[in-house]
């Protein structure tokens with residue numbers, strides 16, 4: 001039996017990388033996927049390719065009104081809302097001395113505030129739909145620090161603990177809504193393309209990043225999407241407020 005039969009999943013950042021890989025899996029498992037992204041061209045192209053069980057909706061995750069429209073549009077099109085993947089995000093280097101206030105705010109607005117607005121927006125519709133599952137993408141850099149990513153570490157650490165708050169609140173209120181965070185290592189998506197072509201010391205950026213993972217390679221979007229699929233499905237029904245790590249051994 002398909003693992004997400006008749007389930008409707010809203011995917012922020014669904015136009016690319018891990019979000020796009022998850023949207024594809026949602027459809028493969030019998031569900032409907034709403035691809036919500038600020039990249040309209042890529043998002044519409046993916047939705048067109050996936051066909052009638054997919055829909056593109058424009059979304060800037062930092063705008064509360066966009067979230068309201070995305071939730072309303074999802075329910076109007078597919079009749080309910082059972083899953084949210086908060087995958088929209090931006091990477092950023094820069095240490096505490098070089099990171100500007102502007103960059104710090106931009107990264108935290110998208111990665112952290114965007115996740116807050118997403119969770120807030122979907123809860124009423126999920127309650128109406130009988131419950132649901134929220135998955136927030138944090139990072140290994142939300143579990144441990146890195147000397148080169150001040151704003152990113154702060155934003156992903158916030159996602160990690162905010163997820164636990166949402167999980168506990170929804171459990172206490174008996175909403176039948178679970179909320180978990182996913183913590184990828186370095187995954188080969190457009191987000192890290194720039195770093196792969198850099199030179200770090202006497203290594204290529206790719207080699208440097210690969211060596212961070214004991215498994216000896218970068219991760220692929222599908223490997224994270226499979227973990228997310230488990231969390232969106234009933235198979236993870238007793239897991240809420242938990243950190244799920246997908247990192248080739250990086251944090252081990």
Ligand SMILES: NC(=O)c1ccc[n+]([C@@H]2O[C@H](COP(=O)([O-])OP(=O)(O)OC[C@H]3O[C@@H](n4cnc5c(N)ncnc54)[C@H](O)[C@@H]3O)[C@@H](O)[C@H]2O)c1
Nearest residue numbers: 013016017018038039060061088089139184186187189191
């Ligand atoms: N790739 C990695 O190595 C890695 C590692 C750990 C965590 N993550 C996290 O995984 C998530 C997905 O990243 P990815 O690797 O698939 O990157 P990606 O760049 O392929 O996809 C990110 C998507 O988010 C969208 N987006 C960015 N800002 C947005 C905004 N304000 N509103 C709406 N959409 C917006 C982009 O248009 C893009 O489609 C991010 O939260 C990222 O921080 C990625």
